[in-house]
Amino acid sequence: MDLTQRKLTKEEWESLEVPLPEKEMKILKMIHDSFTNVNFVSNDSISLNTYMKVLSDFELYNYHFYKLYFMKYINEIIKKFKLKMVFDIKKKKIKKLKKADEFRIKNLQKKIKDVKNIIYEYILLDVCILFLKSSDNEKSKWYYTIKRLLQNNVVNINMYIIEFINTLLDLYKNKMEKLKHILVKNAEVYIEKNVYLSKYCNLELYEHQKKIFTISKNENPKCILYQAPTGTGKTLSPIGLKNKYKIIFVCAAKHVGLQLAKACISMEIPIAIAFGCRDVGDIRLHYYAAKEIVRNRRSGGIFRVDNSVGDKVEIIISDIQSYLYSMRYMQAFNENKDILWYWDEPTITLDYEQHEFHEILKNNWQKNEIPNVILSSATLPDKDKILPMVYGFKNKFKKCEVYEVKSYDCKKTISLIDANGHVIMPHIIANNNKKKLKTFSKYINNNKTLLRHVDVKELSKFIYFVNKHDLIKDVYKIDNYFETVESIDIISIKLYYLKIIKSIKEMPDKLWLKYKNNFKKEYTSNIKITTSDSYTLTDGPTIFLAENVENLALFYLKASNIPKEELLKLIKIIEENEVYRKELDKVVFEEKERQDKISDKKTDKDNKMDSKEYQKLEEFDRKVSMLKSKIKPIQLKSRYIPNTKQHIAANLNINIMNSIDKHRVERCFKSEIDDEIVEEIMLLDVRDEWKILLLMGIGVFVEHKSKQYRDIMKKLAQEQKLYLILASSDYIYGTNYQFCHGYLGKDLENMTQEKMMQAFGRVGRKNNQLEYTIRIRDNHIIEKLYSEDEEKLEIDNMNDLFG
Structure with missing residues (x-):
């Protein structure tokens, strides 16, 4: 876990200035503007x-518009599908369009075909x-789609x-x-992966x-216990909260703080x-927060900032060790009641009995003077589990309220x-044990974050099976439970599943x-991820968490079936390059030392071509070029x-190809690492195997x-250039990169429930x-997911x- 408390480097400061994509900017603006009206809804359609x-x-x-563009189209639909309906709008006394508007509308006729695909009415x-020409079974999908699309907040749709x-x-x-049962039975395709619903959503x-x-x-x-799944915007919430408070955002992982800073x-x-x-x-201001500045006379750019004047600061982003300094800094310009301490992932390192951070965490909490606190984590304990902490906070800040947001x-x-390649489902783990099913249902109901890991395709099959064989009371049958088609969505189906496994009758x-016997494997094999199973890793990078990362890395290098002679050839080139790399480092180091010694003595004459200094620099450049030229690609x-x-051609034979999902093979993910990055890595002092x-x-x-190696790896991970990352379980706190698949190694059997959820x-x-999949390599830890962990x-x- 990279929780090292270091100042930002020049490169990190510069990376913050890179603008975010327009799509992300819209989300940030929405979060900011919605603080005053939390029910604000917009739609880009x-x-x-x-x-x-x-x-x-x-x-x-x-x-x-209806008469000119839509009436003919609608009449064709009615005629083509022989609809028993008459649709004609009554002629109204509508004033005439202005000449300029008539001209604009006629101009649209020329390009209407080109823009039809973006006009919401079309x-x-x-x-x-699609609804009218579909089969009876598929009709429920398109009926549901139309109903949902009509609910979207698209501005000024033609009445x-x-x-x-x-x-x-x-x-x-x-x-x-x-036909609600058809919709539920096919929920994965009809609802969850319905492109129309995701593309045009609010x-x-x-x-x-x-x-x-x-x-x-x-x-x-107030102290707010903020528990929400990862990837749902928790760390961006300060952008809205700053409308009322000056924010001290504290995070243990630098990467998380940098992402908020960039936003x-x-x-x-x-x-x-x-x-x-x-x-x-040591606190530094960004230029937007700088009040006292000195500008360069020539360029007009900012030359120096007075970091001690911080009354313009709206959000200060701090690591754990710097919290108290951040608090004092903000107190110098604001009253305590106007400041909010937003603590991201306060449970980091708390899964260790002893850790160097514990004393810092305790000191921050005890010396905190800010009365408004948000503790934010996907795995934050419930209020009733941390009452000593709650009472301590209430005693310190009178009239304080403690809230839970889940x-x-x-x-x-x-x-x-x-x-074994099977999808993990609570009813499968229970293995027809009614008592276990009730226990699992109760636990998931109290920890609903787990619902995102209940597979929709498999729960739909189970729901349909249970309904078909009358294993539930009539009141819980699909057509009775869901009042209307609109009441069905992925969340309501998953909650329905919980009701079913709690109330199901004894199954013979x-x-x-x-x-x-009909519960098929999702993957016949999924561990050979450098050879025949790599095609199962689709759409984006994969992270593999284990305790002994080194052994895992060496295992996959060996399992990749790279011939010995090929490896020896690579290692020979690396070793030869290493000799030149060391020589290059020596030349660069000696030149730096020489430059440091003469820096104060240099004059303009030294820059002339016939000067000794100029000749020495030329000789240095020649040496560097010569050594670099000897380094083989x-x-x-x-x-x-x-x-x-x-x-894929080398690892998937015809028999395998005939038995697997072709669409999955088309979407398999591969790395994209530029030659320049490879060259840079080859010159670093790291193990040959890692190279x-x-x-x-x-x-x-x-x-x-x-x-330098760590920084390059982080950059490649952030840009989704790596196919696979091998890391320890502590790595989960230091990243919010996007992964499509994850593995939990066999040696993580002692992982706590909370840390497992963080990993997910x-x-x-x-x-x-x-x-998206998370693949667990040791089946013994699975049952831990759905029952109360005695040791917390x-x-x-x-x-x-x-406390």
Whole structure:
């Protein structure tokens, strides 16, 4: 775990200035602006009125647009599908369009075909056609899709289109309401991975953000226990909270703080940075927060900042050791009641009985003077488990309220896979044991974050099986439980699943065996990830967590089946390059020493071509060029680089290819590492094995003496250039990179429940509906997921350190 408390480097400061993509900026602006109205909803989809920049007289334009662009299209739909309906708008006394507007609308006729695919009314009508021409089973998908699309907050949709679609849906309503079981049975395809629903969805706050913003508006001192799944915007919430408070954002992992800093700078929010501070004087202001500055006379750029003047600072981003300095700094310019301490992942290191951070954490908590605190973590203990800490805070700050904000967003599923390649499901683990099912149901109900790891495809099959064989009361049958089609979504289906496993009747052994025999493996094999199983790792990078990372890395290097002579050839080149690298380092070091000695004595004459100094510099450049030219380029054959075409051809024979999902093979993920990065890594002082693994697209995160290697690996991970990262379980706290797949190694059997959930949170952090899996290599730890852990070291430490 890289929790080293260091000041920002020049490169890290410069990286903060890189603008974020437009899509991310929209999200940040929405979070910021929604603080005053938490129910604010927007949608980027474009209606024809919006496209034509209509700002008033909507009834007038709706009528003319309908007559000109939609009426013929709708009449064709009615005729083609022989719909028993008449749809005609009554002729209204509508005033005439102005000449200029008539001209604009006629001009649109020339390019309407080119823009149809972005106009929301046409998108709605296209889905209506998909509905009408689909089979009876598929009709429920498109009926549901239309219903959801109509609920979106798209501005100024043509009223006549809405009227037509509602009339059409009414024709089929009775029939569709009787097909709710088809919708639930196919929920993965019809709902969860429905491209129309994800592509055209609204942009709004998560429910937990709405709650946190609402509670934070209370004037009394407050401690908010903020528990929400990873990847749902918790660390961006300060961007909204800063509308009311000056924020001290504290994080143990520098990378997390840097991402917030980058977001703030993109939003032009004045920030300060407090990393690796030994006193208040080490705090640095970003230029947006600088009040007292000295400018360069020639360029006009900022030459010097007075970091002691911080009254413009809205958010200060701090590491753990610098918290008290950050607090004093903010107190110098603000009253305590106007400051909020936002502590990200306060349980870091609390899964250890002893850790050097514990004393710092205790000291920060005891000496804290800020009455408004948010403790934010996906695995934060419930309030009733940390009462000594709660009472201690209440005693310190009179009239204080302690709130809990809990969320279980599970719009996307991150499936769990066991060591044998089966999807992990609570009812399968229970193995027809009714008592266990009730226990699992109760525990998941109290810890609903686990719902995101309940596979939709498998739960849909189980729900359908249970309904079909009358294993639940009538009141719990699909058609009775869900009142309308609109009441069905992924969350409601998962909650329904919990109800079923809690109330299911005793299942005869024969029937259970019948179900179990049809429970197929998701993967016949999934551990040979450098050879024949690499195709199962799709859409993005993979992280493999283990205790002994070094052994794991060497195992995969050996398992990659790179011929001995090929390895020896690579190692020989690396060793030869190493000789020249050391010589190069020596030349550069000696020149630096020489330059340091003469720096004060240099004159303008030394820059002339006939001077001795100029000649020495030329000689230095010649030596460097000569040594660099001797360093040979190093390449690994494509057949040994996972998921290249040559690698797949070499590792998947015809029999395997015929038995696997072709679509999965098409989406398999491979590394993209530039030659310049490879050359840079080859010149570093790290093990030869790590260099060869890098050529395969595999990064090894262990304790390296080379900081440069660590930094390059982090950069490659952030840019999703690596195919696979091998790291220890502590690495989970130091990253919020995007992974599509994760592995928990066999040697993690002592991992706490909370840390396991933190590990799960590394996967599927973005909003994309891709294929996400977490693959557990030791089946013994699976049952730990769904039952209360008797030993809660994190809870004991929280009460001990903060009570």
